[in-house]
Amino acid sequence: xxxxxxxxxxxxxxxxxxxxxxxxxxxxxxxxxxxxxxxxxxxxxxxxxxxxxxxxxxxxxxxxxxxxxxxxxxxxxxxxxxxxxxxxxxxxxxxxxxxxxxxxxxxxxxxxxxxxxxxxxxxxxxxxxxxxxxxxxxxxxxxxxxxxxxxxxxxxxxxxxxx
Amino acid sequence: xxxxxxxxxxxxxxxxxxxxxxxxxxxxxxxxxxxxxxxxxxxxxxxxxxxxxxxxxxxxxxxxxxxxxxxxxxxxxxxxxxxxxxxxxxxxxxxxxxxxxxxxxxxxxxxxxxxxxxxxxxxxxxxxxxxxxxxxxxxxxxxxxxxxxxxxxxxxxxxxxxxxxxxxxxxxxxxxxxxxxxxxxxxxxxxxxxxxxxxxxxxxxxxxxxxxxxxxxxxxxxxxxxxxxxxxxxxxxxxxxxxxxxxxxxxxxxxxxxxxxxxxxxxxxxxxxxxxxxxxxxxxxxxxxxxxxxxxxxxxxxxxxxxxxxxxxxxxxxxxxxxxxxxxxxxxxxxxxxxxxxxxxxxxxxxxxxxxxxxxxxxxxxxxxxxxxxxxxxxxx
Numbered sequence: 001x002x003x004x005x006x007x008x009x010x011x012x013x014x015x016x017x018x019x020x021x022x023x024x025x026x027x028x029x030x031x032x033x034x035x036x037x038x039x040x041x042x043x044x045x046x047x048x049x050x051x052x053x054x055x056x057x058x059x060x061x062x063x064x065x066x067x068x069x070x071x072x073x074x075x076x077x078x079x080x081x082x083x084x085x086x087x088x089x090x091x092x093x094x095x096x097x098x099x100x101x102x103x104x105x106x107x108x109x110x111x112x113x114x115x116x117x118x119x120x121x122x123x124x125x126x127x128x129x130x131x132x133x134x135x136x137x138x139x140x141x142x143x144x145x146x147x148x149x150x151x152x153x154x155x156x157x158x159x160x161x162x163x
Numbered sequence: 164x165x166x167x168x169x170x171x172x173x174x175x176x177x178x179x180x181x182x183x184x185x186x187x188x189x190x191x192x193x194x195x196x197x198x199x200x201x202x203x204x205x206x207x208x209x210x211x212x213x214x215x216x217x218x219x220x221x222x223x224x225x226x227x228x229x230x231x232x233x234x235x236x237x238x239x240x241x242x243x244x245x246x247x248x249x250x251x252x253x254x255x256x257x258x259x260x261x262x263x264x265x266x267x268x269x270x271x272x273x274x275x276x277x278x279x280x281x282x283x284x285x286x287x288x289x290x291x292x293x294x295x296x297x298x299x300x301x302x303x304x305x306x307x308x309x310x311x312x313x314x315x316x317x318x319x320x321x322x323x324x325x326x327x328x329x330x331x332x333x334x335x336x337x338x339x340x341x342x343x344x345x346x347x348x349x350x351x352x353x354x355x356x357x358x359x360x361x362x363x364x365x366x367x368x369x370x371x372x373x374x375x376x377x378x379x380x381x382x383x384x385x386x387x388x389x390x391x392x393x394x395x396x397x398x399x400x401x402x403x404x405x406x407x408x409x410x411x412x413x414x415x416x417x418x419x420x421x422x423x424x425x426x427x428x429x430x431x432x433x434x435x436x437x438x439x440x441x442x443x444x445x446x447x448x449x450x451x452x453x454x455x456x457x458x459x460x461x462x463x464x465x466x467x468x469x470x471x472x473x474x475x476x477x478x479x480x481x482x483x484x485x486x487x488x489x490x491x492x493x494x495x496x497x498x499x500x501x502x503x504x505x506x507x508x509x510x511x512x513x514x515x516x517x518x519x520x521x522x523x524x525x526x527x528x529x530x531x532x533x534x535x536x537x538x539x540x541x542x543x544x
Contacts (some may be wrong), residue, residue, distance in 0.1 A: 059478075061491075
């Protein structure tokens with residue numbers, strides 16, 4: 001950890017000062033310390049700032065939601081200092097969504113990003129090893145997209161995972 | 164010597180479930196590792212989007228087959244958050260009781276399987292014997308040993324039966340003695356100590372960076388426990404200690420789980436005393452009808468049209484026997500979630516396999532991966 005930890009009340013203003021116009025709070029989330037909407041281009045610097053100055057050293061979860069007109073990627077961070085979760089969300093266009101990877105910031109995000117790619121087709125630029133993790137290689141769909149109907153025949157063309 | 168890749172799995176006695184650990188070895192030395200999972204993927208998150216809240220409880224049991232009730236509660240807590248429902252106090256205490264009994268049964272089966280992997284055969288039988296006593300308790304109030312289908316949105320299905328608390332106390336008294344015996348068997352065995360002390364070291368800084376949680380993290384001397392740090396259910400009123408160890412090795416993980424079992428017995432006793440003193444309802448009154456009603460017969464779909472329920476996002480996190488589990492539910496006003504996301508601690512703990520394994524030898528793999536306590540049902544979902 002570099003620098004001294006900020007208190008929780010200082011965090012929003014520090015973020016707004018460091019990243020003007022790139023971070024907006026989302027009101028009404030009682031189960032989180034705070035929920036922030038971040039512009040896609042700022043996600044890595046904001047993550048780095050939160051890890052180093054904000055003590056959010058544990059990236060608990062990276063996941064995604066398909067809103068049909070857009071894809072929302074959610075990051076849940078835990079801080080041992082504040083004993084609570086912080087939610088970051090990034091809105092991406094629905095066709096060919098991609099965002100910078102936070103795996104260089106928290107290596108624990110590695111498989112979560114792989115799963116989000118696998119399930120929702122979000123590309124994480126700069127990810128060291130962006131392969132499918134749950135579905136087999138060669139699978140043609142991203143099953144958690146709303147366009148993927150549960151009962152539709154899949155016409156599987158699955159290659160062996162490794163020979 | 165030239166390096167080569169070896170597949171350990173998907174069918175391998177070390178894996179305890181269906182997954183494949185690919186390791187790159189230089190002779191006996193592990194130089195790289197690449198775990199592969201997905202063999203048990205059932206698309207639970209997708210199925211949740213098509214089912215009403217109570218209809219997936221039975222699926223949550225199958226998420227993790229040794230800690231089913233933890234996943235039931237995880238999902239139900241997130242659903243309650245999304246729908247804005249508060250369960251009554253007695254239900255919360257019964258939930259805590261269920262969680263701790265589940266932790267006991269999960270840790271005991273971990274102990275039984277792990278110690279057998281290491282090379283001690285007798286404790287396996289001790290563990291299986293005592294785990295069944297805990298499962299009998301589950302059976303007496305949920306009706307099932309492993310797939311309970313007991314939690315409900317707004318509470319639990321039924322109260323504990325008459326005489327349950329006394330029966331449960333007897334099992335806890337029995338376990339008090341047996342947990343000491345478990346430790347004696349291991350701590351006096353040079354085989355066990357040689358194979359676990361200083362093996363599979365994952366230090367605190369690395370573990371936090373890798374997103375490791377649960378007993379593996381606490382064995383690296385990080386006192387993070389969601390039950391204490393962000394208490395849910397009735398945990399704010401419960402008195403217990405967070406077990407930690409500074410070894411950061413396989414032995415440390417064993418010590419942490421042993422201590423956690425003792426703490427679980429302590430928590431169960433507190434809950435039983437509370438349950439004896441406080442009768443009351445176990446299910447909230449104002450639960451929306453659609454949450455609990457069964458699927459309509461074909462042609463009667465009119466009953467499942469949108470009820471205009473408030474939109475919301477529900478989030479829950481809890482200390483499952485393997486670590487930090489999270490559920491995230493987005494409700495868009497329909498009777499099933501728009502999106503349900505589950506975070507499995509084992510998924511992340513397996514992902515870091517490289518960091519536990521590199522630098523050790525092939526014969527250390529069962530000891531190291533066993534100490535992580537993998538349950539593939541929940542990693543693959």
